Amino acid sequence: MHTRYPDVNEAVYRLHYLKQDRAQCRKVVRVVMWASMPLAYVDFAFFSVSKEFFALLFLRTSLFFYSWWSLKKTASIVDPQDLDRQILRWSAAVLLVQFASNASLPRDYFGHFLLDAWISMIYFIAIPLSLRMLRPVMTGFLIASLGLLTYKIIPVFAYAVSVTAILLASAYTGHAISSYLHRYRRKILSAEMELDRQESTDPVTGVANRREFMRISESELQRHARLGKPLSMLVLDLDHFKQIRETHGPRAGDIVLVEVTKRVKRATRSYDCLARYGTEEFCILLPEASAEIADMVASRTLATIGAMPVAIAGKELKVSASAGVATMLEGDTTDSMLLRADKALSKAKLANDHTIAFV
Helix, strand or coil: CCCCCCCCCHHHHHHHCHHHHHHHHHHHHHHHHHHHHHHHHHHHHHHCCCHHHHHHHHHHHHHHHHHHHHHHHHCCCCCHHHHHHHHHHHHHHHHHHHHHHHHHCCCCCCCHHHHHHHHHHHHHHHCCCCHHHHHHHHHHHHHHHHHHCCCCCCCCHHHHHHHHHHHHHHHHHHHHHHHHHHHHHHHHHHHHHHHHHHHHECCCCCCECHHHHHHHHHHHHHHHHHHCCCEEEEEEEECCHHHHHHHHCHHHHHHHHHHHHHHHHHHCCCCCEEEECCCCEEEEEEECCCHHHHHHHHHHHHHHHCCCCEEECCEEECCCEEEEEEECCCCCCHHHHHHHHHHHHHHHHHHCCCCEEEC
């Protein structure tokens, strides 16, 4: 059975692969830039010293320097759209030079169509931009190349049919391969992102799990200590949760956890970090929160949790919680703050249910 993951959108997909796509584009530009030299020799073999040769030499030299400039330009690009625009302009210039070379060749010569067929296929595969952007440029080149057939002296009608079939088949093959590669890369990215999300998310409530909370807390603790700003940590424990699960079943316990999570989110600030730390225990990291602010958030959270009963299978269960709060001290670590918050929580539960204590 295949596992399906939520697809990432185009912007996330392009941004994730930007570094890889940029390196691939630069490789293609470099290959075409140095290919200008042997192609100039081919022009000389056809035209010797003539106006046509010097005209093509000028075009290929211009393309060489434009490719060199594009290499420097793309080296520092950090926006996928900028990369798209730059490579599309460059590829259009390459195809125009190639068409100009084809048009200048003798009318009874068909060898360049083999190169056109190769370009039609490799263009889609080698340039890692979206097909939506590549398609119009290649379509224009194909139409121009097929239109050139009307200029050629065709000894047998089968020549025209063969050239048309080869060009269209090459373009279709390149397009199909590129489409498959894009889908394959997108699926890999979707799977990676979903696995990362599952690794850092509690499967029942959808909030951060213990490991993710520790990672975020460590980072925020260092940042707040460096900036000299206050930081608080709130530990919530649901009262009588074990009794709820034993009486009404594990499914009822999950419903309570989900509903409590929604209520805590409504009561806390948008930038606070909520995590499920244990079976019935939640931790909330409160950035830039002094003891007074943490007390206000904790009071509001407990009031919101117990404001209304939770409906389960036609029954209403009263839910309440107790809280312990710790505010960052000099030299604190995530573990030391959690230890103090747990001690405060134990103190609150001993004093009375659904209360707040500080240590």
